[in-house]
Amino acid sequence: MQSCVMPLRNYRKLVLAAFLTGWTVSWAQTPAQWKAHDMERPRPPKVTPSLALPVPPPSDAQVLFDGSGLSKWRSPNGAPARWVLRDGYMESVKGSGYLYTADSFGDVQLHVEWATPTPPEGRGQGRGNSGVFLMGLYEVQVLDSYDNHTYADGQAAAVYGQHPPLVNASRPPGEWQSYDIVFRRPRFSRDGALLKAARMTVLHNGVLVHDNVEIWGGTSWLQYDPYKSHPDRLPLSLQDHGNPVRYRNIWVRELPEWTSAGPVDEPVEPVVTLAPSVLERYVGRYQDATGRNIIIARDGASMRASILGRPNLDVLVHSTEEFSLRWTAGRLVFDLNPQGEPLSVTFHIGRARFPAKKVD
Numbered sequence: 001m002q003s004c005v006m007p008l009r010n011y012r013k014l015v016l017a018a019f020l021t022g023w024t025v026s027w028a029q030t031p032a033q034w035k036a037h038d039m040e041r042p043r044p045p046k047v048t049p050s051l052a053l054p055v056p057p058p059s060d061a062q063v064l065f066d067g068s069g070l071s072k073w074r075s076p077n078g079a080p081a082r083w084v085l086r087d088g089y090m091e092s093v094k095g096s097g098y099l100y101t102a103d104s105f106g107d108v109q110l111h112v113e114w115a116t117p118t119p120p121e122g123r124g125q126g127r128g129n130s131g132v133f134l135m136g137l138y139e140v141q142v143l144d145s146y147d148n149h150t151y152a153d154g155q156a157a158a159v160y161g162q163h164p165p166l167v168n169a170s171r172p173p174g175e176w177q178s179y180d181i182v183f184r185r186p187r188f189s190r191d192g193a194l195l196k197a198a199r200m201t202v203l204h205n206g207v208l209v210h211d212n213v214e215i216w217g218g219t220s221w222l223q224y225d226p227y228k229s230h231p232d233r234l235p236l237s238l239q240d241h242g243n244p245v246r247y248r249n250i251w252v253r254e255l256p257e258w259t260s261a262g263p264v265d266e267p268v269e270p271v272v273t274l275a276p277s278v279l280e281r282y283v284g285r286y287q288d289a290t291g292r293n294i295i296i297a298r299d300g301a302s303m304r305a306s307i308l309g310r311p312n313l314d315v316l317v318h319s320t321e322e323f324s325l326r327w328t329a330g331r332l333v334f335d336l337n338p339q340g341e342p343l344s345v346t347f348h349i350g351r352a353r354f355p356a357k358k359v360d
């Protein structure tokens with residue numbers, strides 16, 4: 001019996017045939033999602049980068065490789081690194097295994113410079129293949145993608161098997177290229193459940209190729225590798241994929257914990273409740289020496305202020321002498337007479353002070 005299995009690459013023909021003949025299919029558009037490594041997936045447009053290399057490390061960076069030695073790198077078994085050190089760069093050695101940093105990292109900004117062999121050898125995934133692995137698990141692909149046909153999610157600067165780069169900013173083989181990677185590690189609960197997926201922003205030769213993309217799990221060939229709970233810090237690694245790819249000038253900046261908190265929505269200082277009759281004493285206009293106004297108003301038990309032209313600011317009351325702005329670190333400090341009536345107010349914001357006398 002003849003097989004009815006059709007190669008996936010022919011599915012557009014199938015859709016066209018369906019359209020012409022009236023078959024029903026589930027969709028007839030470009031799919032919103034692609035299987036990993038699909039050669040039909042559109043390849044990103046080429047961009048000629050302009051970034052000058054090397055990019056020196058900033059003052060707070062940890063230098064992982066400056067060309068002088070491999071002391072901060074290890075073989076997979078923890079033994080000294082076996083890649084070749086030569087003329088200020090290191091080069092992967094076929095069969096020597098991945099390199100791992102001796103130190104472990106979580107959230108980082110990572111700068112890596114690399115070059116694929118010239119003259120180029122091999123094709124597709126066999127041409128200048130290596131990779132930069134965040135936490136040893138999440139690969140930004142290194143490949144000669146200057147003039148080399150492969151699947152979009154496996155070309156240079158792809159988050160391998162997941163996200164093709166937005167553009168192909170590759171330089172020719174043999175030329176130094178760079179990745180600047182901002183990586184936010186995945187977060188797991190104590191019982192190992194995924195709380196937050198990892199994210200990456202990547203610039204290839206100074207050109208944005210990933211804009212805070214979500215990583216689905218470990219990057220791998222053929223298989224889907226969903227998240228498995230792992231430590232908050234793990235070594236970075238560089239891939240030995242059998243091609244003599246070179247690296248130089250590698251530095252990393254550890255990033256503070258990621259918070260997505262919005263504006264302060266709860267008072268951060270104790271708030272007191274004053275009787276409306278007491279609050280009413282503060283209501284009025286205060287004016288500084290240059291004629292600028294601070295206006296205090298009451299709305300039931302709530303106070304509001306217009307300060308230096310900014311109207312309708314929420315005010316919190318901390319004492320009879322001190323109010324604050326709800327959203328910003330601005331304070332209103334009152335000078336009271338013996339009867340508790342304000343004579344003046346000084347608005348404090350940053351290092352600035354705005355003293356204003358009550359005028360009506």
Ligand code: MG
Nearest residue numbers: 129130131142
């Ligand atoms: Mg690779």
